[in-house]
Amino acid sequence: MLRRFEAELRLPDGARAPSSMGSILHGALIEQLPEDYADYLHTENLRPYSQSIRWDRARERVIWRIGTLDRTAGEIIGAVLQSLEHIHLRQKGYTVDMQNIQCIEERGYQDIADEYFRAETAPRGAEIHFLTPTSFKQGGAYIILPESALILQSLLARWNRFCPDIRIEEDDLAQTLAAHTRLTRYALRSAAFSVEGYNIRGFRGQIALQFAGSDMVRRILGTLLTFAPYAGLGIKTALGMGAVETDIWKG
Amino acid sequence: MLRRFEAELRLPDGARAPSSMGSILHGALIEQLPEDYADYLHTENLRPYSQSIRWDRARERVIWRIGTLDRTAGEIIGAVLQSLEHIHLRQKGYTVDMQNIQCIEERGYQDIADEYFRAETAPRGAEIHFLTPTSFKQGGAYIILPESALILQSLLARWNRFCPDIRIEEDDLAQTLAAHTRLTRYALRSAAFSVEGYNIRGFRGQIALQFAGSDMVRRILGTLLTFAPYAGLGIKTALGMGAVETDIWKG
Numbered sequence: 001m002l003r004r005f006e007a008e009l010r011l012p013d014g015a016r017a018p019s020s021m022g023s024i025l026h027g028a029l030i031e032q033l034p035e036d037y038a039d040y041l042h043t044e045n046l047r048p049y050s051q052s053i054r055w056d057r058a059r060e061r062v063i064w065r066i067g068t069l070d071r072t073a074g075e076i077i078g079a080v081l082q083s084l085e086h087i088h089l090r091q092k093g094y095t096v097d098m099q100n101i102q103c104i105e106e107r108g109y110q111d112i113a114d115e116y117f118r119a120e121t122a123p124r125g126a127e128i129h130f131l132t133p134t135s136f137k138q139g140g141a142y143i144i145l146p147e148s149a150l151i152l153q154s155l156l157a158r159w160n161r162f163c164p165d166i167r168i169e170e171d172d173l174a175q176t177l178a179a180h181t182r183l184t185r186y187a188l189r190s191a192a193f194s195v196e197g198y199n200i201r202g203f204r205g206q207i208a209l210q211f212a213g214s215d216m217v218r219r220i221l222g223t224l225l226t227f228a229p230y231a232g233l234g235i236k237t238a239l240g241m242g243a244v245e246t247d248i249w250k251g
Numbered sequence: 252m253l254r255r256f257e258a259e260l261r262l263p264d265g266a267r268a269p270s271s272m273g274s275i276l277h278g279a280l281i282e283q284l285p286e287d288y289a290d291y292l293h294t295e296n297l298r299p300y301s302q303s304i305r306w307d308r309a310r311e312r313v314i315w316r317i318g319t320l321d322r323t324a325g326e327i328i329g330a331v332l333q334s335l336e337h338i339h340l341r342q343k344g345y346t347v348d349m350q351n352i353q354c355i356e357e358r359g360y361q362d363i364a365d366e367y368f369r370a371e372t373a374p375r376g377a378e379i380h381f382l383t384p385t386s387f388k389q390g391g392a393y394i395i396l397p398e399s400a401l402i403l404q405s406l407l408a409r410w411n412r413f414c415p416d417i418r419i420e421e422d423d424l425a426q427t428l429a430a431h432t433r434l435t436r437y438a439l440r441s442a443a444f445s446v447e448g449y450n451i452r453g454f455r456g457q458i459a460l461q462f463a464g465s466d467m468v469r470r471i472l473g474t475l476l477t478f479a480p481y482a483g484l485g486i487k488t489a490l491g492m493g494a495v496e497t498d499i500w501k502g
Contacts, residue, residue: 145396189438
């Protein structure tokens, strides 16, 4: 079960909301969770949620978004969010009002897979918008270009971790899928994300990927990229990095 | 012997000068060359020059730039350029005035290599500005991200072709050099280059590369990237793609 929650944040006059504030909101959110669940999350490597903060130009609001990747996270985090009217940010020394908290989307993993595997035609491609700084790590180094294999590896790991019933597995699957995507358009720039006093290099912007290859390959690509806005992409998605929107070009 | 020539072009009122016009100027330039030299160029795969056209915002002028990569090209093309006051573009149906034609830079290959190999310290990195659409081809596909190995492979091929006296060779050298560069900042977007009625996908923008690795590796990187503005980068540099400026961070 996948859910996406959104809340509008009202910051004190003059306060800014850079993406890096995601890591402060993350700390404040964890403090609100039942203690045993917070303890459990600390022991996990891949967390069953992603969250991010960003200025939504169209709505002229600071938007806090939380995606949950399993039923437990959806229910516990959802209940906490619905109960909040404001959240205190100790590191900032101020309290933020929360408004219009809602679950904007709820879907099953099976439902997403069915959407692509039962469709008459396989999808043709996708656009990915990187809304907050996004970064990958490979061999100890930060990779700040959206390499398809890294995007797909990131999604496969999270999908298989949180949806054990529908595993998408095969040797070198991320590489195989990546070999069947073609970058056709983009606008990207590097962007730093500050966490615990140091800067992580990442990037923002958007790309268009055209899908090649068999129907099967294109259906898997559509499924994974529909999952991406819930899971985020790359490293530190629990702290506010790697928030994305995807737009799949149906066949 | 490397040379860079520049001319200011005055187009008819209302005429625009997109990068793709480079291929039309190329045709017009070839027509001005001595017939036997033009014939010789046709038989060559890697041409001993690059050229490009672009709007220079600072100077508010359309700038035509020609880089020559060996003595013969420098002398023949240089002599033709100096003799021109205007150039007729048959495909456009108009004549373009040429002003302030000059050789803005002249250097020897040895001189560039010496600059880096005799310096006390090796360079630390470089910025590359992609002034006209740039693209690479690998395995039959266009690659529209500035992958370091493709940039360096492109420069090594041209350097060794036109400077046989100072060959920079070793197995997998481009890969080795690329493994010692790190992309630290960038702003890039895809851009099309139209040639003979079809669009080639490429990109524009700028990147910053930090050099890692041994002194030797960093000296070679400095040498090749200083050569880049003469040679251009990637495919179709004779037609106006891949024009670059580079700025090397001395050690």
